[in-house]
Amino acid sequence: MEKLIITGGGPLQGEVTIAGAKNAALPAIAACLLSAEPVTLTNIPGVRDIDTALQLLSLMGCEVERDANTLQVTASTLTSVRAPYELVRTMRGSILLLGPLLARFGEADVSLPGGCAIGSRPVNEHITGLERMGAEIDIEAGYIKAKATRLKGAHIVFDVPSVTATENLMMAATLADGTTVIDNAAMEPEITDLALMLSSMGARITGAGTNSITIEGVVSLHGAQHQIPPDRIETGTFLVAAAATRGDITLRNSNAAHLQYVIAKLEDVGSDISSGPDWIRLNSRGLRPQPVNITTAPYPAFPTDMQAQFVTLNALADGSSTVVETIFENRFMHIAELQRMGAHIELQGHTAAIQGTERLQAAPVMATDLRASASLVIAALAADGDTTIDRVYHLDRGYDNIDAKLADLGASTRRVSG
Numbered sequence: 258m259e260k261l262i263i264t265g266g267g268p269l270q271g272e273v274t275i276a277g278a279k280n281a282a283l284p285a286i287a288a289c290l291l292s293a294e295p296v297t298l299t300n301i302p303g304v305r306d307i308d309t310a311l312q313l314l315s316l317m318g319c320e321v322e323r324d325a326n327t328l329q330v331t332a333s334t335l336t337s338v339r340a341p342y343e344l345v346r347t348m349r350g351s352i353l354l355l356g357p358l359l360a361r362f363g364e365a366d367v368s369l370p371g372g373c374a375i376g377s378r379p380v381n382e383h384i385t386g387l388e389r390m391g392a393e394i395d396i397e398a399g400y401i402k403a404k405a406t407r408l409k410g411a412h413i414v415f416d417v418p419s420v421t422a423t424e425n426l427m428m429a430a431t432l433a434d435g436t437t438v439i440d441n442a443a444m445e446p447e448i449t450d451l452a453l454m455l456s457s458m459g460a461r462i463t464g465a466g467t468n469s470i471t472i473e474g475v476v477s478l479h480g481a482q483h484q485i486p487p488d489r490i491e492t493g494t495f496l497v498a499a500a501a502t503r504g505d506i507t508l509r510n511s512n513a514a515h516l517q518y519v520i521a522k523l524e525d526v527g528s529d530i531s532s533g534p535d536w537i538r539l540n541s542r543g544l545r546p547q548p549v550n551i552t553t554a555p556y557p558a559f560p561t562d563m564q565a566q567f568v569t570l571n572a573l574a575d576g577s578s579t580v581v582e583t584i585f586e587n588r589f590m591h592i593a594e595l596q597r598m599g600a601h602i603e604l605q606g607h608t609a610a611i612q613g614t615e616r617l618q619a620a621p622v623m624a625t626d627l628r629a630s631a632s633l634v635i636a637a638l639a640a641d642g643d644t645t646i647d648r649v650y651h652l653d654r655g656y657d658n659i660d661a662k663l664a665d666l667g668a669s670t671r672r673v674s675g
């Protein structure tokens with residue numbers, strides 16, 4: 258198993274290019290199943306979750322061609338509609354295959370994802386929504402077995418605004434008979450992007466990006482070309498790393514409009530932030546971060562995917578703060594690791610009470626999930642000495658070429674196996 262060793266202490270300085278968004282690319286890849294014609298996706302990130310998604314599509318009999326960051330998928334005929342547990346358990350986003358498979362092929366056999374390090378993560382909204390559209394769904398031996406001759410338009414109201422359930426049902430509804438309305442829909446930018454892609458394939462969708470989305474079903478969708486937008490969480494992670502190390506960095510291929518809440522918090526931390534249409538610069542002016550209180554909530558509020566990184570930043574801040582996690586019940590696994598590096602954090606239920614310390618100390622630590630690993634990388638970059646991060650495969654699920662990007666910003670990192 259690979260470990261990442263980071264020698265900390267210096268400021269991040271320089272420029273890097275942000276990759277395409279993992280969480281926009283995953284639904285886009287699933288959406289390729291909705292057409293018999295080739296679909297081309299550009300700006301695909303080089304991350305492990307994308308490899309897993311493409312492995313699933315290949316297993317199902319799709320033609321998949323990948324050349325650097327460009328991908329072409331042709332789903333003219335399928336040989337299987339099964340997403341097996343062995344792959345689904347490594348990537349919960351596999352649930353996104355359920356809606357498109359059912360809508361186009363009338364059948365799907367997708368493993369239940371099960372729990373994961375950040376919580377139990379149920380999929381009831383996906384299943385209930387598809388049932389409302391006329392699907393027959395049985396859970397058998399850990400698999401969601403779904404059937405429908407043709408899905409029917411329906412009015413769906415979510416109890417919680419789930420991101421992937423909104424995407425799944427939006428995709429399913431594009432080929433349904435009649436009109437579907439999704440209320441209390443999630444409003445994340447990845448949903449707006451998926452609607453854009455589906456519309457370029459001939460789907461009829463209005464309201465994506467608001468909490469009420471209307472989809473008028475059509476008989477078939479055609480091929481298209483679509484560019485994946487920049488990854489807002491990778492962008493935010495680098496911005497926090499620059500603030501934590503008192504650095505000055507510029508991120509190319511990034512979109513400040515998708516990160517307004519995070520940027521406002523970084524300004525409260527004391528950083529100067531400037532941006533153009535496709536770049537963002539954070540200049541910490543060499544100052545120690547000020548503490549900021551955070552409460553995670555669905556978009557456009559503060560993203561749960563940036564919570565762990567801000568816990569690290571607050572652990573280095575000049576004062577005390579609280580970080581409240583409202584989306585996932587168990588997304589604080591990084592805290593025990595940060596404590597091993599000298600962070601003063603007390604966990605009370607869903608709230609982390611943090612007393613900043615000027616320096617963290619290097620220590621061997623363990624990554625538990627994707628964003629927790631990012632928070633440990635940031636801590637290691639700011640700490641005195643060599644930090645070894647074990648189970649670094651979590652990081653590679655969602656961060657494209659992170660070692661090279663950190664090196665471009667002046668950080669010293671190396672990988673070892675064992």
Ligand code: EPU
Nearest residue numbers: 280350378379380381382383417418419420421584585627
């Ligand atoms: N929920 C339900 N029932 C459902 C679905 C969700 O109760 O059927 C609850 C969840 O338990 C959670 C809340 O709704 O409390 C929101 O979860 P959501 O379904 O929105 O999460 P997701 O769609 O599984 C996506 C991202 C996550 C990100 C969350 C929240 C993808 C592939 N994944 O997950 O990304 O944390 O939205 O923004 O888009 C990551 O990239 O590290 C990551 C975990």
